Amino acid sequence: MRLELRGITKRFGSLVANDQIDLVIEPGQIHALLGENGAGKTTLMNVLYGLLHPDEGEIQIDGHPASFRSPGDAIRAGIGMVHQHFMLVPVFTVAENVTLGVERTRGLGLLDRRRARRDVRELSERYGLNVDPDAYVEYLPVGTQQRVEIVKALLREASVLILDEPTSVLTPGEIEDLFRVIRELKAGGRSIVFISHKLKEVQAIADTVTVIRRGRVVGERPPTATDAELATLMVGRPVELRVSKGPARPAETVLDVRGLTATDDHGQAALDDVSFQVKAGEILGVAGVQGNGQTELCEALIGIRPVAAGSVLLDGKDLTHAPPRDRLRAGIGYVPEDRQEDGLVPDFSVAENLVLDVYDRPPFASGVALNLDAIGANAKSRVDEYDVRTTSTQRPVGTLSGGNQQKVILAREMSRDVRLLLASQPTRGLDVGSVEFVHRRIVEQRDRGVAVLIVSSELDEIYALADRIAVMYEGKIVAFRPPSVPVGELGLLMAGAAVETEGGAGGDSAAGARSADSTAGREGRGSRDSAKDGDSGAASAGQSDPSEPTAGPS
Ligand SMILES: Nc1ncnc2c1ncn2[C@@H]1O[C@H](COP(=O)(O)OP(=O)(O)O)[C@@H](O)[C@H]1O
Ligand SMILES: [Mg+2]
Numbered sequence: 147m148r149l150e151l152r153g154i155t156k157r158f159g160s161l162v163a164n165d166q167i168d169l170v171i172e173p174g175q176i177h178a179l180l181g182e183n184g185a186g187k188t189t190l191m192n193v194l195y196g197l198l199h200p201d202e203g204e205i206q207i208d209g210h211p212a213s214f215r216s217p218g219d220a221i222r223a224g225i226g227m228v229h230q231h232f233m234l235v236p237v238f239t240v241a242e243n244v245t246l247g248v249e250r251t252r253g254l255g256l257l258d259r260r261r262a263r264r265d266v267r268e269l270s271e272r273y274g275l276n277v278d279p280d281a282y283v284e285y286l287p288v289g290t291q292q293r294v295e296i297v298k299a300l301l302r303e304a305s306v307l308i309l310d311e312p313t314s315v316l317t318p319g320e321i322e323d324l325f326r327v328i329r330e331l332k333a334g335g336r337s338i339v340f341i342s343h344k345l346k347e348v349q350a351i352a353d354t355v356t357v358i359r360r361g362r363v364v365g366e367r368p369p370t371a372t373d374a375e376l377a378t379l380m381v382g383r384p385v386e387l388r389v390s391k392g393p394a395r396p397a398e399t400v401l402d403v404r405g406l407t408a409t410d411d412h413g414q415a416a417l418d419d420v421s422f423q424v425k426a427g428e429i430l431g432v433a434g435v436q437g438n439g440q441t442e443l444c445e446a447l448i449g450i451r452p453v454a455a456g457s458v459l460l461d462g463k464d465l466t467h468a469p470p471r472d473r474l475r476a477g478i479g480y481v482p483e484d485r486q487e488d489g490l491v492p493d494f495s496v497a498e499n500l501v502l503d504v505y506d507r508p509p510f511a512s513g514v515a516l517n518l519d520a521i522g523a524n525a526k527s528r529v530d531e532y533d534v535r536t537t538s539t540q541r542p543v544g545t546l547s548g549g550n551q552q553k554v555i556l557a558r559e560m561s562r563d564v565r566l567l568l569a570s571q572p573t574r575g576l577d578v579g580s581v582e583f584v585h586r587r588i589v590e591q592r593d594r595g596v597a598v599l600i601v602s603s604e605l606d607e608i609y610a611l612a613d614r615i616a617v618m619y620e621g622k623i624v625a626f627r628p629p630s631v632p633v634g635e636l637g638l639l640m641a642g643a644a645v646e647t648e649g650g651a652g653g654d655s656a657a658g659a660r661s662a663d664s665t666a667g668r669e670g671r672g673s674r675d676s677a678k679d680g681d682s683g684a685a686s687a688g689q690s691d692p693s694e695p696t697a698g699p700s
Contacts, residue, residue, distance in 0.1 A: 147208060147224055147305040147337070148173055149194075154203035156189050163189040165361040167203070171306060176328060176338045178352035178369075180345070182380055182577045184547070186361040187341045188230070191308050194339075195227045196220040226299025227308040232291050236284035241266055243283055244298045262301075269297050273330045288435075289320035296327065307331060308339040313347055317435055318605065318637030325351050345376050381579045389585040392593075394613035396425035400597035401447075401566050406456035408446045416442040418621040419456070424566065429588070429598040431612025432623075435640050436603045439621035441483055444570045444601055448480050449473050450488065461565060474503045477565035481555055481572050483601070485548075489555045492544025496536055497525035499543045500558050532557040533580070548575040560587050567591050570601040585610055605633065 149171040156164040163186045171177050179187045192198040194205065196214030205212045207223055214220045217227070234243050241262040266279035275293045283291060292312060299307055309328075313321045328338050328351060342348050348355050352369045357379040365379045377385050401424040410416035416439050424430045434440055445451035447458060449470040457466045460476050474480065482488035490499050501510050501521055509520045525539035532553045536546055543554055552575055559567065572588065573581040588611060592598050600611050608615055615627045617639040625639050 149225075149306055149337070150206040150209075151190070151194065152204045152206065154190060154193055154200045154205075156186075156193055156198060156200050162361050164193065164200070167358070167361075167363055169356060169363065171337050171339060172354075173305075173337055174332060174335050175353045176332055176340055176351055178340045178342060178348035178355045179358060180342060180348050180355050180376060180380060181358035182343055183549070183575055185343075185358045185380075187358055188310055190358070191227060191310055191339065191341065194220065195225060195308065221302050221304070224303060224305040225308065226302060226304025226306070228292065228295040228299060228310065228312060230310045230314065232295055234283045234291055234294060236282075238283060239279065240277055240281050240283060240286075240294050240297070241279040243294060244279075244301055265301055266297055269300050273300075273327055273334075275327060287320075288315045289317070289323060292316070292324070293327065296331075300331075304336070306337045306339065308341070310341045311343070312340070313342065313344065315436070317640045318633050319641055321347075343380075345373050345380075348376070349373075377578050381577055383579065385579045386582050387578065388610055389582060389589055391589045391611075394428040394592065396428040396613070397595065398426050399423045400426050400461055401599065402457075402459040402462075403447070404457050404459075406443070406446055406458065407454045408442055408451055409454060410442055416621050417446060417453075420621075420623055421456075422616055422623060422626075424597040424599050426565070426595045426597050427592055428613045429592050429600060429611050430614050430616060431608040431629075432599065432601040432616045432618055433605060433608045433612075433636060433640060434603065434618035438618045438640075440570065440601045440603070440618055442621075443618070444483060444568060447473075447568055447599075448478065448482075448488075471503070477563075479559040479562055479564035479567040479569075479596075481559050481567070481569035483570035483574075485551050485555055490543050490551055493542050495525075495540045496529065496534065496543050496546070496554060497521050497539040499554055500525050500528050500539075502558065504562065528554075528557040528561060533583070549577065549580060552576060553580065556584055556587070560591060564591075564596060566597045566599065568599045571603065572600060573602075573604070573607060581607075605636065608636075609633075 151167060151169040154164050154167040155162065167190055169190070179190070181187050189198060193200045196217045196219050205214065212223055214223070235246065238246070241259055244266060245259060245262045263279040266277060269275065270277040275297060277290060277293050277297055283294065286294070292315070296307070312324060316324060328340065331338060340348065340351055349369050349371075355367045355369055355371065355376065356363055357365045357367065357376065359380060359382055367376065367379070373387055374384070377387060403423070404421045406417050406420040407415070408417040418439075420439075420443060422430065432440055432443070442451055446453050449465070449468055449472075453466060457464060459465065460473070460478065463476060465473050465476060468476070491502065494502075498521070501524060504510060510517055510524070522539065528534070529536065529539055534546070534553045534557065535550050543551060546554070552573075556572065559569075567588070569588070573584050576584065588598060588600070600607070602608050609629060612629050615629060615631060615636070616623045617625045617627065617636065619640060619642040624642070627636065627639070
């Protein structure tokens with residue numbers, strides 16, 4: 147099936163999310179859509195899938211105009227889509243999930259559960275999907291859930307399969323698995339639309355790459371196009387993709403965390419006896435698949451999550467039970483994962499947000515009076531320096547785009563005189579150009595003697611910044627590794643496939659001993675089949691954030 151989009155325009159109010167987009171998906175091709183967050187990729191695919199109706203333009207299938215009023219129409223025409231956020235029912239089995247809503251779709255009118263189980267098993271074998279029809283979805287790893295979504299689309303006889311940022315939730319090993327499946331599907335004659343903002347991924351998997359910027363197609367390239375060329379197209383100007391940094395010169399211990407234990411919002415163990423140290427002048431990068439305790443770790447360190455056991459010392463001072471304000475004052479710069487909730491006051495102006503934690507101190511205040519001139523001047527220079535795009539520093543910060551809000555937080559937290567910079571997903575939502583700027587700033591902080599703790603689910607970010615890497619899995623730090631660790635090994639550790647920490651109190655020293663004996667990690671139990679694929683670095687990379695909240699179709 148040959149699919150053609152012609153002159154697709156989709157507006158949301160005054161915003162033109164898709165502007166006269168032409169795109170041809172040839173049969174049996176892997177076609178990548180590459181673009182920054184907010185470029186309009188998901189919107190375009192939602193139009194193709196019948197979830198959104200274009201304001202202008204037309205869809206053609208094998209030369210005939212097609213009109214999709216709903217996903218049902220698109221599915222009947224042979225188009226399948228796996229969304230960024232899966233649409234499975236957790237308490238149902240795989241077979242139950244794939245039969246949901248099936249009555250209304252093509253070719254499956256007679257499908258019953260028994261047949262579904264058989265078909266799932268058959269598809270699973272044919273494409274090496276490793277999906278058990280009787281497994282309950284809620285107990286499946288994310289990578290498997292994704293393959294259930296793929297099975298669901300295949301059962302509906304999709305000839306074109308759209309995968310919207312499918313790798314954003316996967317470990318490197320799972321990404322390799324997915325790529326293998328995608329290649330199998332292609333070999334079976336299907337076309338795949340592969341959406342990503344990661345250069346290395348599209349280079350690794352695509353036959354053709356279409357780059358979208360600000361709602362427009364800005365180029366089509368073969369996968370052999372260089373990083374620099376693709377990045378330039380994506381961002382609209384040349385960018386440096388990797389900051390240069392010298393070796394770290396770690397000095398005294400600034401942050402000392404011992405035996406930290408805490409529960410999540412549901413009372414389940416989220417942090418389990420976590421111990422580590424961060425020294426002045428080094429960057430410790432915490433790697434891990436999201437949801438393995440990183441969020442709770444940051445919250446516990448900044449004081450918004452109570453700890454059940456353990457201690458947090460900053461320059462030897464016990465802050466374990468101190469409120470957040472005291473921690474900020476003690477010299478912690480904090481870039482939270484959720485900027486809306488913890489980082490900014492949306493109704494306050496950009497200028498006010500830039501002095502949130504210091505507004506009651508000189509030079510911004512004397513006594514009870516605020517010094518508005520100083521606040522304004524500060525805002526002006528920060529906004530310039532960090533390239534925050536806003537019409538005015540008086541604008542409520544909540545009206546800025548996500549990337550610009552993030553820059554406001556970074557500008558504030560990196561301009562203060564801090565001992566420890568704690569940054570969670572620091573470049574989430576930023577374009578590759580801004581990522582480079584922020585990374586350079588973080589390295590500058592390190593070289594000025596700040597202790598830096600970066601939490602990121604973006605392995606490229608970890609590799610770009612970290613002087614030491616800690617891997618979190620199921621609430622524990624399961625390993626420390628040098629930045630020279632191969633991505634395959636890191637992937638295994640992130641998937642929980644390696645030796646676990648025994649005994650907590652030893653913290654850094656115990657783990658240090660283990661990482662010196664590097665065989666320990668490589669002998670991982672290999673409980674997952676991702677193990678065999680883990681060594682390829684092809685799929686690891688990304689320039690910015692994998693999991694920005696997607697603007698849904700609703
Ligand atoms: N339902 C919607 N209502 C209003 N604006 C939207 C909606 N969906 C997307 N947008 C906006 O359209 C632009 C393109 O978004 P999207 O297609 O999700 O980008 P991408 O998938 O490339 O990250 C963004 O500026 C986004 O905020
Ligand atoms: Mg998207």
